[in-house]
Amino acid sequence: MGSWNRGHAPPPTRLPAGEDTCHGVRADDLLCAHSAALLDTVEHQIIPRLMLLHRQHDSQASTSASGAGFSLDSHEVERFTEHVLQGYEQAMQHVIYLQDHGVPAPTLCLDLLAPAARRLGELWSADLCDFTQVTIGLGRLQGLLRSIAERLPPTVQATRLPRSALFAPAPGEQHTLGLSMVRDFFRASGWEVCADEPKAEAGLLALARSHRFDVIGFSIGSDRQTDPLKSLIARLRQEARYPLIVLLGGPLVLSRPELAQALGADAGATDARQALLVADALMTARDTNR
Template sequence: MSSMLGLARSSQPANRGDFQRRIDSAQSLPAFQVRLGHDHDFSITKLIEGEIIPRLLVAHATDAPPLVPVDGMDTITQDEVEAFAPLSLRVEAADLLDRVEAILARGVSVETLMVDLLAPTARLLGEYWKRDECDFVEVTMGLWRLQEIVHEISARTPAARQCAAGGRRALIASMPGDKHSFGALLLDEMFIRDSWITDRLSEVTTAELLGRVSEEWFDFVGLTIGYDYHIGALPTTIKGLRSVSRNPRLCIMVGGPTFVNNPDLAAQVGADGTAPDAKLAVKLAGKLVATHEREATY
């Protein structure tokens, strides 16, 4: 199944130094400037997807310790997450998919895989970056590999992605200015699997986000926030969404590491709620929308 990704394999191990040398030695890359730190003012994702990824997908570690599946286990352990996260920085997406397939083969559901393995892995990559254990490019590459896994798994179950006509509509978006959209991708997938009709926006501007809500009817908007420094703009963004929405009863939820650690912050920024993972977010969103619909009938 991993061959469906069309990724080349390499017989040479790669480490962080080798990763950086490959970037430095890549030929004919366009000139660009990168300002380090958390206040990025560039679209590193587009640069990586268009120029760097095609040159780097041959790099992976052949000596990575395998994940050992346990027959009959339908849960993901913390040890598995801690073993999988560093692999996402070191090996090809195809190799990661092999390990994911082993986990699915022992009876773990797709939803559990996404919520209990892939989402925590993405959060750990963010922690690695905050602790300067890897750089922004490495984190972006790791998240790209996780996205490829989600796309591959989703492609296997098209029947589960069918949405009933006239179903509830959700708009899922990463917070304007947030360069990483894996959280929005994962949330979107979970809503689709619960028969919602969804639109997903990534690397969107505030104007584009408000424009979409003003032009189309949505029952729900989910905003994912990867980094604390985007939270300051949330109250204004949420207020703007409510003011322009075609749905006067629009439900808005926020999610991300900061809200997992401080769920009360959701109410402070003007959202209707938050949830610690995508599976619970779908359940809460359904309850919120149903509550708003009942209130409208009174």
């Protein structure tokens, strides 16, 4: 591997606040929503997925990292964040360097990439980064996390029939980034996850009739979708003609956990890790009672 530059890059500059706009909407308002969604994805969906995949390495993580002589402290996070802002390749080389020197994937995710995501938010708050820099930087972090996941060896699954799941946005819902991460989380745990994402009610009902899904999950973010989703869940249960577990997640469930049962779902989940745990528990209970 070539030489490794551990020097500091000059701090990025931020555009004047008055020029930070996008199609007439203030950039700081856009960033609040976009950054919050990305940070939630990084910390509560992608990282739990990696930790679930390789929980057998947890006890080895600190030993490997300390044995390699590296401390992923605030200074290391600062250097890595600078590379993230400079470009994807610079950040990827930083990750590869640490991996080559014995730092395991879970440690990289928990002690480097997640703190870097928080650091980007701090740079925005301190007016050291503009809207575009932070948004692109968070996107690069997601790409790095996916790259780490792809390099990991597959886990050994218990012998059982594959469980199947379908995840879709609530009728009229447009935001699907979180759903794609939930799909990855379930796939990593051995579930067969439908790649289709039907946004129309007719398409989803057709899929439920033609395929047998153990779990169908919906993401909901607005009160406007509650009535259509309640109607859709009722139709699903009527037309599926097989035992079906319905899960509900999304921003609205975070603020109103009682909503899941009110809309006819079996349970709600606040993030991908909880969704998987709930789905497994409900599946086990269903199979036990057969």
